Amino acid sequence: MTSTPGSILITGAGRGIGRATAELFLSRGWRVGLYDVDAAAVAEVAAGHPRAVHGSLDVRDLDAWQAALAKFCGDGGLDVLVNNAGVLASGPFAATEAATHRRIVDVNVTGVVHGALAGHPYLRRARRGLLLNLCSASALYGQPTLATYGATKAAVKSLTEALELEWRGDGVRVRSLLPLFVNTEMVTRDGRGMAPLKSLGVRLGPDDVAAAAWRVVHERRRLPRSPHRTVGRQTRVLAAASAVSPDWANRLVVARLAR
Template sequence: MQLPETRPLVETQTHSMEQKIVLITGASSGIGGASARTLAAAGYRVFGGVRRLDSVTSVPGIEWIQLDVQDEESVAAAVRVIIERTGRIDILVNNAGVSLVGPVEATSIAEAGALFDVNVFGVLRVVRAVLPSMRSRRSGLIVNISSVLGFLPAPFMGLYASSKHALEGLSESLDHEVRSFGVRIVLLEPSFTNTNLDTNATRTKAVIKDYAAALACSVDAVRQQVSNAPPPDEVAKKVLAIAEGTRQFRQPADGRAKLLSFLRRFAPSGQVDKSLRRAFGLEA
């Protein structure tokens, strides 16, 4: 099997043996791209996993590597190349993800399967490829980028929220399983972030007219909140803090996420329900 291509910025770049080795999936843009730049600037040796090398440009400290989380052979080959070059992967950031907007009723099984293939099974593929090395070294950190929708579902994002709920369950179970090997899992839960994930989200192919008005209100509300949301660099700072040692298992990535987490746990359910409906344009 042909090994994946990589593209370092500077061919003569040298690397200290003390540098932490980081693999970030979905690193071409958004939270993944910001995290790659932030960790590289902080002195980490970063491998940015991307599906297509021609989609990225050279960035100091980042070595781009072909990695498609939907392709098990691609994942295995990329991980093998990194370990051959560096001897290890210290930190894995599972960031690659896609979104899907539309009524649950309008979502086909194929659409749901494609979403889960990236957001859940993609994580599983990369974790399975990286863990043997981490276990053998009795050291490692896996950061899974979740969402506030991982604990607080939103209308017309039912399958995306389901995938993040699945990711959270997988992560918590995994953390118990690997802790004795010196490996820890951290869930990072951003709220709205100013990236293209939500604004360019795929729509369900099927259209059900009964949902049209509410769906339009919800999409407009999301776009407005995304436009006013903090940039992905703010989430990247949390990724860096986790890499530096903030290892609490579940971590809201920003103030809004922290507030929503608190309200979900302690506020009356009726109050949370009304607030959520207002936020997504379903009630005035």
């Protein structure tokens, strides 16, 4: 992709990583679609930016996805779609209500699938369109107290790998970002019961992930490599170790971190 400003649609853009990403691309002249279940939050972020389009979007609703994309793209293409919207709940698996497990799956997996489905025609019309999925280091190995959340991110990781191969013929790139814990409300408020949080701490901010998104969007063609991009030194170390260690060793590390 060239350095010429393009178009990008971001879900969960009202706060946290989505907001930081939207603000970064707006500051660099891009046309940005900001969508979130909190319409007031994205309206606040978009205020004063003539190249910003905003609206309400529940990513679980495919019709709402199609309406948002039609509004933002019209008959044209879309350079980047960022599947960022997600939810988290932490704590013992068996003590978590079934409705909470279902909500995590519906937003984090169904929402991403809907985004890919609805976004594909628009990304295909662009020159080297990019689907960028927000994944997580939780996808590397199952995490106690984050069982369902980690499972949803493992699903996103697998979907990214499959579509990266499947959509090559359409000229669409597919990538994911894998940060560890990021200083957002989702972690500091909803993730207070996460077992590994005490051991690893929070060393990333939303701006770090937004900067990583910018780098992925502007990547040049390289030799074959994974579609996943780790964010932060901690994540790079954990990902590299998990890639070469046997499962029993990864299990021991995760168990130790979860104490």
